[in-house]
Amino acid sequence: MQGGADDRRFMAAAIRLSRWNTGNTSTNPSVGCLVVKDRVIVGRGVTAVGGRPHAEPQALAEAGEQARGATAYVTLEPCSHHGKTPPCAEALIAYGVARVVIAVTDPDTRVSGRGVEMLRAAGIVVDTGVMEAESRQALAAYLTRQTKKRPYVILKLAVSADGRIGHLGSGQVAITGPTSRAQVHALRAEMDAILVGAGTAIADDPELTCRLPGLEQYSPNRIVFDRRLELPVASKLVRTARQVPVIAVAGEPPSLDDDPDEAFQARRDALVAAGVEVLQCDPDRIDELLPALATRGISSLMVEGGARVARAFLDAGLVDRILLYQGPGEIGAGGIESPLSATDMPSDFLHTRTFLYGGDRCDEYEREF
Ligand code: AOF
Ligand code: ZN
Numbered sequence: 001m002q003g004g005a006d007d008r009r010f011m012a013a014a015i016r017l018s019r020w021n022t023g024n025t026s027t028n029p030s031v032g033c034l035v036v037k038d039r040v041i042v043g044r045g046v047t048a049v050g051g052r053p054h055a056e057p058q059a060l061a062e063a064g065e066q067a068r069g070a071t072a073y074v075t076l077e078p079c080s081h082h083g084k085t086p087p088c089a090e091a092l093i094a095y096g097v098a099r100v101v102i103a104v105t106d107p108d109t110r111v112s113g114r115g116v117e118m119l120r121a122a123g124i125v126v127d128t129g130v131m132e133a134e135s136r137q138a139l140a141a142y143l144t145r146q147t148k149k150r151p152y153v154i155l156k157l158a159v160s161a162d163g164r165i166g167h168l169g170s171g172q173v174a175i176t177g178p179t180s181r182a183q184v185h186a187l188r189a190e191m192d193a194i195l196v197g198a199g200t201a202i203a204d205d206p207e208l209t210c211r212l213p214g215l216e217q218y219s220p221n222r223i224v225f226d227r228r229l230e231l232p233v234a235s236k237l238v239r240t241a242r243q244v245p246v247i248a249v250a251g252e253p254p255s256l257d258d259d260p261d262e263a264f265q266a267r268r269d270a271l272v273a274a275g276v277e278v279l280q281c282d283p284d285r286i287d288e289l290l291p292a293l294a295t296r297g298i299s300s301l302m303v304e305g306g307a308r309v310a311r312a313f314l315d316a317g318l319v320d321r322i323l324l325y326q327g328p329g330e331i332g333a334g335g336i337e338s339p340l341s342a343t344d345m346p347s348d349f350l351h352t353r354t355f356l357y358g359g360d361r362c363d364e365y366e367r368e369f
Contacts, residue, residue: 003101003127003129003130003131006039007073007101007127007130008130008131010034010036010041010071010073010101011073011075011101011103011130011131011134011135012131012134013032013034013041013073014032014033014034014073014074014075014103015032015075015103015131015134015135015138016032017032017033017034017044017045017046018030018031018032018046018047018055018075018135018138018139019032019138020032020046021046021047021048021049022138022141022190023141023189023190023191023192023218023300024049024050024189024190024218025047025048025049025050025051026051026141026192026297026298026299026300027051027142027145027297027299028047028051028052028054028142029047029076029139029141029142029143030046030047030138030139031046031047031054031055031056031074031075031076031139032045032046032055032073032074032075033045033046033055033056033058033059033072033073033074033075034059034072034073035059035060035062035063035066035067035070035071035072035073035097036070036071036072036073037063037066037067037069037070037071042062042063042066042067042070043058043059043060043061043062043063043064043066043067043070044058044059044062045057045058045059045060045061045062046058051084052084052085053085054079054085054088055074055075055088056072056074056078056088056091056092057085057088057091059072060072060091060092060095060097063095067095067096067097068095068096068097069096069097069098070097070098070099071097071098071099071100071101072092072097072099072100072101073101073130074088074100074101074102074103075102075103075104075135075138075139076102076103076104076106076135076139076142077102077104077105077106077111077112077113077115077116077128078091078092078100078102078115078119079106079108079110079111079115080110080111080114080115080117080118081108081110081111081114083110087115087118088115089114089115089118089119090118092119092124093118093119093122093124097124098124098125099124099125099126099127100119100124100125100126100127101126101127101128101130102116102126102127102128102129102130103128103129103130103131103132103134103135103136104132104135104136104139104143105128107143107146107147108146116128140152140320141192141299141300142299144299144320145294145298145299149291149294150290150291150293150294150318151192151193151290151293151294151298151299151300151301152299152300152301152320152321153290153300153301153302153303153313153318153319153320153321154187154191154300154301154302154303154319154320154321154322154323155302155303155310155313155314155319155321155322155323155340156184156187156302156303156304156322156323156325157305157310157322157323157324157325157338157339157340158175158176158180158325158326158327159175159324159325159326159327159338159341160173160175160326160327160329160330160331160335161326161327161328161329161330162330162331162332162335163337163338163341164330164331164332164335164336164337164338165305165306165307165335165336165337165338165339166203166204166305166306166331166335166336167331167334167335167336168203168334168335168336172204172205172206173331174327175325175327175329175331176325176326176327176357176360177327177357177358177359177360178358179357179358179360180325180327180357180358180360180362182212183355183357183362184325185210185211185212185215186210186212186215187302187323188208188209188210188218188219188220188302189210189212189215189218189219189220190218190300191220191300191301191302192220192221192297192298192299192300192301193220193221193222193223193247193293193298193300193301193302194208194220194221194222194223194301194302194303194304195222195223195224195225195301195302195303195304195309196208196222196223196224196225196303196304196305196306196309197224197225197305197306197308197309198224198225198226198227198228198230198231199306199308200304200305200306200309201224201226201231201235201237202230202231202232202235204305205235205236205237206236206237206304207236207237207240208220208222208237208304209222209240209244219244220244220302221244221245221246221247221298222237222244222245222246222247223246223247223248223249223293223301224237224246224247224248224249225249225283225309226248226249226250226283227249227250227251227283228250228251228254228264228267229248229250229264229267229268229271229278230267231248231271231276233270233271233274238271238274238275238276239274241274241275241276242274242275245277246275246276246277247276247277247278247279248271248276248277248278248279249279249280249281249283249289250268250278250279250280250281251280251282251283252280252282253265253268253280279292283312284312286312286313286316286318287316287318290318303319306336307336307337307338307339308339310339310340311339314339314340314346319367320366320367321364321365321366321367322340322345322349322364322365322366323362323363323364324340324341324342324362324363324364324365325357325360325361325362326360326361326362326363327359327360328359328360342363345365348367348368349365349366349367350365350366350367350368351363351364351365352364352365352366
C-alpha cells in the first residue's frame with residue numbers, strides 16, 4: 001500500500017469529495033482535489049457538473065497564496081493537455097505546490113503519464129498509487145469507457161421473497177418499499193443511461209427518470225430494446241422524450257415481404273416525430289451496442305429490466321456490478337422467475353456490501369475491477 005497514514009487520510013477525503021459530482025460530469029470523470037498545508041486543508045475542488053472547470057484550479061483558487069509549498073491530493077493524474085481548459089499540471093506548477101499525491105494515472109491518451117512528467121520536470125515531488133483501488137472504484141465509469149470502450153454496467157434486480165420479479169401482464173408490481181425506490185432514483189441520477197426491454201417498457205409503462213426533488217435534472221438517458229419498435233407513442237417514455245432523451249434500439253428493418261404495409265417504417269416515423277432517437281443495432285448484439293453507446297458519451301448504464309434483458313447482459317459477461325434488491329412480500333404462482341438469485345451468482349462476482357432499506361435488503365456484488 002502506497003503512502004503514509006496522512007496521505008491515505010487526505011486521499012480518502014479527496015475521493016469522498018469527488019463523489020459529489022459522480023455521474024454528472026460525463027464524459028469527464030468527477031475528480032477530487034485537496035490542497036493541504038501543514039496538515040490543514042486549505043483548498044477543495046471537484047470537477048464541476050458538466051465536466052469543467054476541472055478539480056485542481058478550483059482547489060488552487062480557494063487555497064490562493066497558501067498553495068505555495070503545499071501538497072495537492074488528486075484522485076486522478078492532473079491533465080497535461082490543452083483541452084477545453086488549460087492543463088491542470090500547469091496550474092499546480094504556477095501556484096508553487098511542492099508535492100502532488102495522485103491515486104490513479106489517467107488512461108486518456110492525451111495525458112497518460114505526461115501530467116506526472118510535467119510536474120516532476122518542474123521540480124515537484126510526485127507520488128502515485130495512493131488509495132488507488134478506492135479511487136479506481138470511484139472512477140469506474142470513466143476508466144471502463146476509456147479502457148474497455150464501453151459503459152460501466154450495473155444490473156439492478158428487485159426480487160420478491162419467493163424469487164420472482166413481477167407478474168406477467170399485470171403492470172408494475174411493488175416489490176420493494178419507498179426507501180429502496182428513493183435509493184434507486186438517487187442512483188439513476190448518477191447514471192448516464194438506463195436500459196429496459198420493450199416488454200417491460202410496454203407492460204409497466206415506466207418513466208425511468210429520477211424523481212427526487214432537486215435531482216430531476218440529472219435523469220439519465222432512457223434506452224429501450226425495441227426490436228420491432230413497438231413502444232407506444234402514448235407511453236410515458238415517449239411522451240417525455242423531449243425533456244429526457246429516449247433511445248429505441250431497433251433491429252434490422254423488416255423486408256418488404258414481412259412488412260407489406262410498411263408498418264415498421266410508420267412506427268419509426270411516429271417515434272422520431274415524438275422526439276425518440278432510433279438506433280439501429282441488433283438487440284442481441286450487446287457487445288456491439290455498448291461500444292456504440294460509449295461513442296455517444298455514455299460512460300455508465302443501469303439495466304433495470306426485465307428477465308430476458310438481464311439474462312442477455314449476464315450471458316454476454318457485460319455486467320460490472322449487480323444490485324439485488326429483495327422485498328419481504330411474495331408474488332406467488334404465475335410470477336416471473338428472477339433470472340438470478342443470491343445462490344446462483346456468477347462465480348466472478350464478489351459480494352461487496354449489504355444495505356438495509358426499510359423492510360428490504362439490497363446486496364451488492366462486484367466483478368473484480
Ligand atoms: C483533471 N482534473 O478534474 C478532470 C480531468 O475535455 P477536457 O479538456 O475537459 O478534458 C477531458 C479530460 O480531462 C478527461 O478525459 C480526463 O483525461 C481529464 N479529466 N483532469 O486534471 C479533473 N476531470
Ligand atoms: Zn485538468
